[in-house]
Amino acid sequence: MTDIPEDPTGIPLPDGPTDIIDTEYTVGQDNIETSIGPFGMDIHNPVFMISGLSIVAFVFYALALPEQAEAVFGALRPWLTSTFDWFFLASGDVFVLFCLFLIVSPWGSVRLGGRDAVPDYGYPGWFAMLFAAGMGIGLMFYGVAEPMSHFSSSLGGIATEGGARTDWAPLGAAEGDQAAAIRLGMAATIYHWGLHPWAIYAVVALALALFSYNKGLPLTIRSAFYPIFGERVWGWTGHIIDTLAVFATLFGLATSLGYGATQANAGLNELFGIPVSTTTEVILITGITAIALISVIRGLDGGVKVLSEINMGLAFFLLLFVLIAGPTVAILTLFGDSILSYLTHLPALSMPFGREDVNFSQGWTSFYWAWWISWSPFVGMFIARVSRGRTVREFVVCVLLIPTFVCVLWMSVFGGTAITQAVNDGVTAVANAPLELKLFQMLKELPLTGIMSFVGIVLVVVFFVTSSDSGSLVIDTITAGGKVDAPVPQRVFWCVFEGAVAIALLIGGGLGSLQAMVISTGLPFTIVLLLLCLAIWRGLASEPR
Amino acid sequence: MFKNIMVPVDLAHADGLRRALSVAAAMARMGDGRVTYVGVTAETPTAIAHTPAEYRSKLEDFARQQGAAANIQTAAHACASHDPGVDLNDTLLAAAKDLAPDLIVMASHLPNLSDRFWPSHGGQIAKRAMASVLVVRPAPATEDQT
Numbered sequence: 001m002t003d004i005p006e007d008p009t010g011i012p013l014p015d016g017p018t019d020i021i022d023t024e025y026t027v028g029q030d031n032i033e034t035s036i037g038p039f040g041m042d043i044h045n046p047v048f049m050i051s052g053l054s055i056v057a058f059v060f061y062a063l064a065l066p067e068q069a070e071a072v073f074g075a076l077r078p079w080l081t082s083t084f085d086w087f088f089l090a091s092g093d094v095f096v097l098f099c100l101f102l103i104v105s106p107w108g109s110v111r112l113g114g115r116d117a118v119p120d121y122g123y124p125g126w127f128a129m130l131f132a133a134g135m136g137i138g139l140m141f142y143g144v145a146e147p148m149s150h151f152s153s154s155l156g157g158i159a160t161e162g163g164a165r166t167d168w169a170p171l172g173a174a175e176g177d178q179a180a181a182i183r184l185g186m187a188a189t190i191y192h193w194g195l196h197p198w199a200i201y202a203v204v205a206l207a208l209a210l211f212s213y214n215k216g217l218p219l220t221i222r223s224a225f226y227p228i229f230g231e232r233v234w235g236w237t238g239h240i241i242d243t244l245a246v247f248a249t250l251f252g253l254a255t256s257l258g259y260g261a262t263q264a265n266a267g268l269n270e271l272f273g274i275p276v277s278t279t280t281e282v283i284l285i286t287g288i289t290a291i292a293l294i295s296v297i298r299g300l301d302g303g304v305k306v307l308s309e310i311n312m313g314l315a316f317f318l319l320l321f322v323l324i325a326g327p328t329v330a331i332l333t334l335f336g337d338s339i340l341s342y343l344t345h346l347p348a349l350s351m352p353f354g355r356e357d358v359n360f361s362q363g364w365t366s367f368y369w370a371w372w373i374s375w376s377p378f379v380g381m382f383i384a385r386v387s388r389g390r391t392v393r394e395f396v397v398c399v400l401l402i403p404t405f406v407c408v409l410w411m412s413v414f415g416g417t418a419i420t421q422a423v424n425d426g427v428t429a430v431a432n433a434p435l436e437l438k439l440f441q442m443l444k445e446l447p448l449t450g451i452m453s454f455v456g457i458v459l460v461v462v463f464f465v466t467s468s469d470s471g472s473l474v475i476d477t478i479t480a481g482g483k484v485d486a487p488v489p490q491r492v493f494w495c496v497f498e499g500a501v502a503i504a505l506l507i508g509g510g511l512g513s514l515q516a517m518v519i520s521t522g523l524p525f526t527i528v529l530l531l532l533c534l535a536i537w538r539g540l541a542s543e544p545r
Numbered sequence: 546m547f548k549n550i551m552v553p554v555d556l557a558h559a560d561g562l563r564r565a566l567s568v569a570a571a572m573a574r575m576g577d578g579r580v581t582y583v584g585v586t587a588e589t590p591t592a593i594a595h596t597p598a599e600y601r602s603k604l605e606d607f608a609r610q611q612g613a614a615a616n617i618q619t620a621a622h623a624c625a626s627h628d629p630g631v632d633l634n635d636t637l638l639a640a641a642k643d644l645a646p647d648l649i650v651m652a653s654h655l656p657n658l659s660d661r662f663w664p665s666h667g668g669q670i671a672k673r674a675m676a677s678v679l680v681v682r683p684a685p686a687t688e689d690q691t
Contacts, residue, residue: 020595028557028592038658113588114596120588120627213588216595299631386627388588484587485629488663 018114019542020216021226025234027218031481039489044481047239051246051479052497058251058517059501062510069513077370077516080523082358085366089352091526092369095199096350098533099396102206107540108393113213115544119389123398125305126386128312131403132466133382134201135193137260139315139410140460144438146192147415148422148431151185153360168359171348182419183341186334189411190342191349192365194404197372200529202399204380205387207532209395210539213388218482221245221377227538228531241528242478245377248521249478250498252375253471255515257502260464261285263436264457270437271453282503288461289499292468296491300386304469311462318455319413325446326417327424334419335412342408370522373529381477382470385484392540418442472498546576551622551646551676553637553666554582556593556600556607565652565681570615572648572679579618582608583640587629597625634669641674649678 032045043049062069081088102108111117119126150170157175159167167173170188174180207224217223222238229237261281268274295303323331355361387395421427421442433441443452472495479494480486505511552569554562573580584607586593586600594600601623612619624640626632641649653667660668671678 018596026592027590038660040659114598212590213596216590219589297631300628301632303631385589482589483591484589485591485633488630489659491630 018214018216019544020214021211023217023226023231023234025217025231028481028483030234031483040487041490042480042483042486043490044242044479047242047246047481048479050239050243051250051475054243055247055250055497055501058514059504059510062505062514063508066509066513069510073513073516073520076520077367080520081366081370082362084523085355085358085362086352088366088369088373088522088526089350089361091373091530092196092200093350093352094530094533095203096195096400098536099199099202099400102396102536102540103393103400107543108391108396110210110214110392110540110543112209112390112392112395113388117213117389121305121386124312125309127398127402128308129305129386129470130201130379130383130399131406132308132311132463133470134198134379134403135407137256137460137463137467139193139407140439140456140463141263141435142189142193143410143414144418144430144442145435146189147185147411148418148438149185150188151181151415151419152431154184154188155181165356165358167357168363169357170360170364171345171357173357178423182334182423183337184345185419186338186411186415187341187345188349188360188364189415190338190404190408191346192368193407193411194342195400196350196369198400198403200369200372200376201379201383202396203529203532203536204376205383205399206392206395207536207539208381208384209387210392210536210543212384212482214543215539219381219385219484220478220482221381223482224532224535227535244521244524245381246475246478248374248518248525249378249471249475250494250501251514251518252378253468254498254501254505255511255518257285257288257464257468257498258506258511259515260460261288261502261506264460264464266434266436267440267453267457267460270440271450271457278507281506284461285499285502285506288464288468289495289502291461291465292472292499293492293495295465295469296472296495297488300473304466304473307462307466307469311459311466314455314459314462318452318459319410321448321452321455322417322443322446323413325448326413327420330420330424331413331416334416335409338408338412338416367519369526370519373522373525374518374520376525376529378471378474381474385473385477414439414442417446421445468495468498546578547572547646547648547677548576548578549644549646549648550578550580551641551644551649552580552582553649553651553670554584554604554607556584556603557591559607561683562652564684565650566611566615568679568681569650570611570617572650573617574615579620580608580611581620581622581644581646582611583622583624583637583644585624585626585629585633585636588625588627597623600625634666634673637666637670638673641670641676646676649674649676651678651680653680653682655682 030045033042153169154174157173174184211217211223212219222233222241225233261284265276265280269276295307418430430438430441440453472491475494476491550569569580584604604621604623608619608621624636626636651667653665667680
């Protein structure tokens with residue numbers, strides 16, 4: 001009696017052969033389906049409860065004993081980044097080499113989602129989403145600040161005290177040599193924003209996509225560890241991994257949101273005279289959270305993707321404006337020079353051992369690596385969610401090389417303009433301005449200052465929203481045991497919770513100590529990421545090509 | 546009566562569909578029509594299937610079983626969605642446009658406060674679909690016992 005017609009608009013058949021892992025576990029088997037009032041819930045037991053309660057407990061701790069929290073976490077972060085700097089640097093190099101190997105290896109032809117899978121998103125939407133989640137707000141604040149900082153410290157030369165270097169210049173500095181200081185400054189900046197951070201994200205994202213789309217495991221962090229821990233990933237080993245990921249993601253987002261509001265407030269004060277106060281900052285967080293809320297309710301296609309594309313459009317517009325209105329020839333020359341100096345200095349900058357530039361390698365590089373790694377579960381999972389249908393080679397090239405290229409361009413345009421203003425025109429305002437105002441000080445030297453500064457502030461806000469909405473989706477998926485169709489009120493809960501934590505920490509203090517704690521999770525996650533390389537290796541080896 | 550009946554189904558909660566399935570089968574028998582079961586799945590592994598292709602195969606099995614049990618002609622139409630938690634209504638409406646049913650039979654929950662914030666899928670489909678829509682509420686407890 002049954003007639004199965006051709007399905008022109010349904011699922012493309014077949015997805016092609018994959019190597020499904022044979023496990024008794026089914027997605028959502030540990031979930032509790034219940035209702036809180038009229039709202040349905042479908043949550044993983046115990047990840048949801050442990051994550052939620054421990055986050056509340058840590059917030060109370062930071063609020064009740066701020067000095068103690070500051071002392072504990074404030075000291076923990078510098079200790080980790082200075083003691084384990086060699087480990088962070090060496091691991092970063094491993095991730096880059098591993099990704100480059102995947103591009104040229106025969107496994108590059110493995111397709112995520114099966115041999116005949118079709119990409120879910122076209123290049124513009126896909127690229128906009130992974131870029132908005134991956135770099136976000138940092139580009140706005142550090143695009144001007146970091147090249148300037150490395151340029152100044154390099155030009156200042158080496159300073160020593162008791163045989164140890166006290167300057168912050170990278171490598172051997174470039175005392176008195178302006179051209180060499182610019183090249184070294186740009187190389188150091190691109191090192192922190194180029195291949196290495198994106199390799200970190202690529203490893204996590206590839207592991208999650210591979211084990212979810214090709215191996216049939218739930219889209220949650222623990223699944224990537226199946227080749228290492230086997231069935232134990234469904235027990236407490238997996239609960240701990242997922243809880244840690246939720247923890248790092250939520251606190252990372254909440255503390256960034258708190259600091260971001262402070263910085264946006266300073267920008268608004270400078271431009272429009274809006275007073276710097278906790279009230280303004282709370283209003284900013286509430287506004288950002290409200291827009292993020294609309295985005296998560298509209299979903300991946302109707303909200304997150306649309307905002308990411310708006311974000312990219314605005315960023316490209318600002319980039320193009322600065323390129324044209326700024327010292328165009330100098331920027332374009334610097335762009336070429338920056339790539340060359342990056343490649344020239346890369347072996348020395350990425351050397352984990354025998355470094356004399358301890359302030360730079362520990363205070364900048366090691367800190368950045370811990371920061372990128374602590375964010376990697378969030379960004380990696382989001383990239384995985386939107387990357388079905390790509391081959392491993394296409395995936396790694398697009399996640400590793402293209403964003404690196406864009407970062408070089410961004411840093412050359414923004415940093416290059418600020419450096420040129422300082423070197424050629426003697427403008428010192430950018431160098432003297434606090435971090436949150438450097439971008440706006442640079443724009444002040446260009447035409448249409450008011451309009452472009454406003455575009456800059458809008459971009460800052462939209463960058464925050466795109467991090468907040470994609471982060472809420474990621475946390476919701478992890479705490480729903482890998483289910484992406486859990487009831488909508490859950491993602492609303494996480495989005496609001498994140499804003500509430502940010503407001504509580506902003507008013508009560510504790511942003512600094514909890515952000516330090518998040519960065520401290522970078523150390524255990526580094527070990528986790530190294531294991532993921534092994535898991536990817538094993539996973540790809542069994543895939544039909 | 547109705548010749549082409551579409552029934553949205555959630556295979557993870559098939560028990561809750563019994564009444565809607567019976568109504569659809571009865572309508573199909575009455576008009577010698579065909580029932581097409583429409584399922585929406587995520588592209589990630591779900592409780593039902595590891596891949597969208599496996600989901601489609603399970604939906605086809607479900608349609609066969611329903612056809613055999615109710616002695617009606619059945620078909621299956623599986624759809625994949627990037628974000629089924631949010632895109633379900635749009636995906637079902639797109640399926641309705643493709644299948645051009647003359648009746649959609651849809652199971653729905655009893656109205657409650659949450660509908661004020663997130664309208665029920667049945668309500669939204671009834672509001673926007675071009676076909677007639679029959680929203681079937683859960684059976685009262687007394688009917689269940691019989």
